[in-house]
Amino acid sequence: MKNNKYMIVYNELAEQIKNGKLKPGIKLPSEHELSSEYHTSRETIRKALTLLSQNGFIQKIKGKGSVVLDVTKYDFPVSGLVSFKEISQRMNMEYKTHVEELELIVPDEYIRDQLDLSKKDKVWKVVRVREINKERIILDKDYFNKKFVPSLTKDICEDSIYNYLENELKVNISFAKKEIVVEEATDEDRQLMDLNDYEHIVVVRNYVYLKDTSLLEYTESRHRLDKFKFVDFARREK
Amino acid sequence: MKNNKYMIVYNELAEQIKNGKLKPGIKLPSEHELSSEYHTSRETIRKALTLLSQNGFIQKIKGKGSVVLDVTKYDFPVSGLVSFKEISQRMNMEYKTHVEELELIVPDEYIRDQLDLSKKDKVWKVVRVREINKERIILDKDYFNKKFVPSLTKDICEDSIYNYLENELKVNISFAKKEIVVEEATDEDRQLMDLNDYEHIVVVRNYVYLKDTSLLEYTESRHRLDKFKFVDFARREK
DNA sequence: TAGTGGTCTAGACCACAGA
DNA sequence: CTGTGGTCTAGACCACTAA
Numbered sequence: 259m260k261n262n263k264y265m266i267v268y269n270e271l272a273e274q275i276k277n278g279k280l281k282p283g284i285k286l287p288s289e290h291e292l293s294s295e296y297h298t299s300r301e302t303i304r305k306a307l308t309l310l311s312q313n314g315f316i317q318k319i320k321g322k323g324s325v326v327l328d329v330t331k332y333d334f335p336v337s338g339l340v341s342f343k344e345i346s347q348r349m350n351m352e353y354k355t356h357v358e359e360l361e362l363i364v365p366d367e368y369i370r371d372q373l374d375l376s377k378k379d380k381v382w383k384v385v386r387v388r389e390i391n392k393e394r395i396i397l398d399k400d401y402f403n404k405k406f407v408p409s410l411t412k413d414i415c416e417d418s419i420y421n422y423l424e425n426e427l428k429v430n431i432s433f434a435k436k437e438i439v440v441e442e443a444t445d446e447d448r449q450l451m452d453l454n455d456y457e458h459i460v461v462v463r464n465y466v467y468l469k470d471t472s473l474l475e476y477t478e479s480r481h482r483l484d485k486f487k488f489v490d491f492a493r494r495e496k
Numbered sequence: 497m498k499n500n501k502y503m504i505v506y507n508e509l510a511e512q513i514k515n516g517k518l519k520p521g522i523k524l525p526s527e528h529e530l531s532s533e534y535h536t537s538r539e540t541i542r543k544a545l546t547l548l549s550q551n552g553f554i555q556k557i558k559g560k561g562s563v564v565l566d567v568t569k570y571d572f573p574v575s576g577l578v579s580f581k582e583i584s585q586r587m588n589m590e591y592k593t594h595v596e597e598l599e600l601i602v603p604d605e606y607i608r609d610q611l612d613l614s615k616k617d618k619v620w621k622v623v624r625v626r627e628i629n630k631e632r633i634i635l636d637k638d639y640f641n642k643k644f645v646p647s648l649t650k651d652i653c654e655d656s657i658y659n660y661l662e663n664e665l666k667v668n669i670s671f672a673k674k675e676i677v678v679e680e681a682t683d684e685d686r687q688l689m690d691l692n693d694y695e696h697i698v699v700v701r702n703y704v705y706l707k708d709t710s711l712l713e714y715t716e717s718r719h720r721l722d723k724f725k726f727v728d729f730a731r732r733e734k
Numbered sequence: 735t736a737g738t739g740g741t742c743t744a745g746a747c748c749a750c751a752g753a
Numbered sequence: 754c755t756g757t758g759g760t761c762t763a764g765a766c767c768a769c770t771a772a
Contacts, residue, residue, distance in 0.1 A: 262759085262760065262761090263760080263761075264760080264761090288737075288738060288739080289738080289739065290737085290738085290739095298761080298762085299761060299762045299763065299764090300762090300763085300764095301760095301761070301762070301763090302760080302761060302762080304739085304740085305760085305761095307739090314673075317705075318739065318740095319738085319739075319769095319770090320738070320739050320740065320768070320769050320770080321737080321738050321739065321768075321769035321770035321771080322737095322738065322739080322769085322770060322771085323737090323738060323739075324738095324739085435552075435727065435728070436727065436728045437725065437726070437727050437728075438676065438724075438725070438726040438727075438728075439724060439725050439726075440678065440696075440698060440721040440722065440724055456696075457695075458678075458694075458696060458721060460678060467555075483678040483696060484678065486676075486677060486678055487675065487676070487677050488675070488676040488677075488726075489673065489674065489675050489676075490673070490674045490675075490676075490728060500740085500741065500742090501741080501742075502741080502742090526756075526757060526758080527757080527758065528756085528757085528758095536742080536743085537742060537743045537744065537745090538743090538744085538745095539741095539742070539743075539744090540741080540742060540743080542758085542759085543741085543742095545758095556758065556759095557750095557751085557757085557758075558749070558750055558751080558757070558758045558759065559749075559750035559751035559752080559756080559757050559758065560750085560751060560752085560756095560757060560758080561756090561757060561758075562757095562758085
């Protein structure tokens with residue numbers, strides 16, 4: 259967590275909106291008032307409010323003020339990198355992760371291409387099945403560049419790899435590109451998941467970049483289609 | 497198009513990146529240099545660069561500079577509200593819109609609920625089929641609150657409703673919530689689209705809000721699953 | 735008209751990267 | 754060490770809203 263002034267303001271206000279101290283519909287104090295409350299400049303307050311509005315907490319209206327939005331309506335986290343653990347905990351469900359595969363491999367051409375690797379680079383391949391309420395409905399296949407992730411264990415994979423990367427290895431994840439398509443289910447899908455009779459599967463491909471723009475990870479998250487849901491905010495900048 | 501200084505800087509740089517004058521991998525001039533080039537302050541330049549990085553054009557690296565990313569890789573627009581017309585033009589495809597329905601209705605409960613309406617409010621219902629390369633692959637069902645959109649014509653629907661709303665009616669669209677799920681195809685889907693034998697359909701639900709946080713529009717965009725693709729950037733803020 | 739958020743400025747100091 | 758981007762300030766003027 260960053261300790262900038264604007265992040266402090268952001269976190270305090272976000273917390274109050276999430277726990278209901280600031281209720282949907284009411285107006286926040288004006289930027290002028292907030293800046294004297296927090297003993298900071300108006301631009302710094304504006305940075306915090308801009309973040310809040312980008313993340314769906316408030317709505318800024320010129321000439322009027324900033325209105326608190328109803329965040330309880332939004333059942334999924336505001337877009338971004340979110341791990342399976344976070345989601346299932348937030349949804350309050352019984353969940354379990356099965357690590358099916360965990361090995362250091364020399365990647366095939368497809369993965370080498372996806373991860374922008376040279377021929378001698380090695381990658382960690384992790385295959386995990388996610389079980390929610392007794393059903394195996396998600397198949398996660400992750401490929402990490404060994405250069406950035408020297409070691410991985412089964413324990414880490416069963417918990418949250420993102421936690422490990424960010425808190426232990428201090429890897430600087432900066433942004434990700436996400437792609438959602440529907441494809442025909444493969445034999446592997448049918449083998450590892452409770453696919454019922456669905457012939458198709460929702461594939462979410464994630465490309466995770468580091469601060470220096472190099473590719474850390476390529477991930478395929480394969481979801482049984484009846485259990486898939488994706489929610490996103492889109493801000494209008496123009 | 498806004499005429500702020502930072503939007504001018506943003507648009508000029510975005511244009512140069514899109515048309516290849518600024519190639520992927522090279523570094524932009526420093527913020528200091530850009531501010532004297534554009535005769536403006538550094539904060540204004542920073543606003544433009546922040547927008548560029550949020551939209552996937554560049555990557556800012558502390559202590560080093562701003563690197564141009566490869567936008568040609570990203571075949572779909574950066575997240576946000578994007579109209580069908582924009583997409584098909586960008587993809588350079590032959591496209592056509594069939595307006596199947598256009599009427600002022602008293603909405604049923606489902607729509608009333610989605611749009612947060614009272615019992616006497618009326619809505620425009622617009623049903624359009626999108627044909628790309630001779631195949632009818634998208635079914636768009638839009639519901640507009642009549643309060644904000646007093647009139648609609650077939651011509652407008654065949655062009656771009658967003659254009660009409662923003663440029664003619666000057667409606668202030670501020671943000672949207674998007675939801676993607678897969679559902680069983682309905683008889684209507686099969687009737688209006690070239691569905692082949694697909695039993696499922698990708699449904700994108702859009703809730704479009706005005707600046708004063710009231711709901712302008714609820715949209716269902718139903719895509720044949722083999723032609724569906726969604727791409728999104730996720731920035732990491734922490 | 736008074737108050738709001740939107741834009742913009744000209745500085746300042748900091749943390750980080752690289753020679 | 755220099756140069757980069759990140760944060761922050763104290764003002765200014767503008768456009769919009771509502772009384």
